[in-house]
Amino acid sequence: SQQGEEDPQALSIQEGENATMNCSYKTSINNLQWYRQNSGRGLVHLILIRSNEREKHSGRLRVTLDTSKKSSSLLITASRAADTASYFCATPTGANSKLTFGKGITLSVRP
Amino acid sequence: DAGVIQSPRHEVTEMGQEVTLRCKPISGHDYLFWYRQTMMRGLELLIYFNNNVPIDDSGMPEDRFSAKMPNASFSTLKIQPSEPRDSAVYFCASSQSNSGIVTQYFGPGTRLLVL
Numbered sequence: 001s002q003q004g005e006e007d008p009q010a011l012s013i014q015e016g017e018n019a020t021m022n023c024s025y026k027t028s029i030n031n032l033q034w035y036r037q038n039s040g041r042g043l044v045h046l047i048l049i050r051s052n053e054r055e056k057h058s059g060r061l062r063v064t065l066d067t068s069k070k071s072s073s074l075l076i077t078a079s080r081a082a083d084t085a086s087y088f089c090a091t092p093t094g095a096n097s098k099l100t101f102g103k104g105i106t107l108s109v110r111p
Numbered sequence: 112d113a114g115v116i117q118s119p120r121h122e123v124t125e126m127g128q129e130v131t132l133r134c135k136p137i138s139g140h141d142y143l144f145w146y147r148q149t150m151m152r153g154l155e156l157l158i159y160f161n162n163n164v165p166i167d168d169s170g171m172p173e174d175r176f177s178a179k180m181p182n183a184s185f186s187t188l189k190i191q192p193s194e195p196r197d198s199a200v201y202f203c204a205s206s207q208s209n210s211g212i213v214t215q216y217f218g219p220g221t222r223l224l225v226l
Binding site for chain 2: 030031033041042043044045048050088090092094097098099100101102103104
């Protein structure tokens with residue numbers, strides 16, 4: 001079973017709107033990461049939040065982590081057409097040296 | 112600094128042929144990961160290395176798949192013989208351990224089609 005599972009599976013919004021994506025996980029973690037994948041490309045690391053952090057910002061990205069609920073959310077504010085991509089959450093497994101990725105959320109931003 | 116380099120970018124082959132995918136990690140990174148991505152199964156970890164040593168190959172689907180890392184700057188993933196169900200995008204990623212936290216850098220992928 002997946003360690004991290006994102007929802008919704010797909011999201012379509014208008015340019016300028018905010019996009020919120022959620023991730024739930026099952027076991028205790030020391031960090032959670034979000035990655036983006038543009039069509040036909042490899043994944044790109046966006047942001048990492050540690051288990052002792054509740055919120056983190058990076059440009060138009062805001063990530064929250066609720067360890068009691070084992071969930072995280074990624075907010076993209078003022079979305080742009082260029083934000084169209086798949087977004088994955090990833091959590092460490094085993095000896096923390098490997099990551100387990102969710103199935104991803106497909107975000108479409110309409111111009 | 113160059114990112115993770117993979118070759119070839121695209122490969123079309125016939126069932127039964129041997130396929131070799133290549134990866135050059137980012138210099139100085141001590142971890143290397145091989146993934147396979149399909150619509151049905153998402154992103155699956157096949158195998159990963161630490162300091163050129165295979166650590167976990169539990170994701171390798173079967174004996175037809177093998178991976179090597181002869182030195183810190185090169186790794187191969189071989190499929191022999193290939194089958195149509197091996198068609199997927201194969202990604203290599205590398206990372207550098209930092210206080211137990213690993214952020215991965217992905218290559219552009221090799222899109223494999225087995226006819």
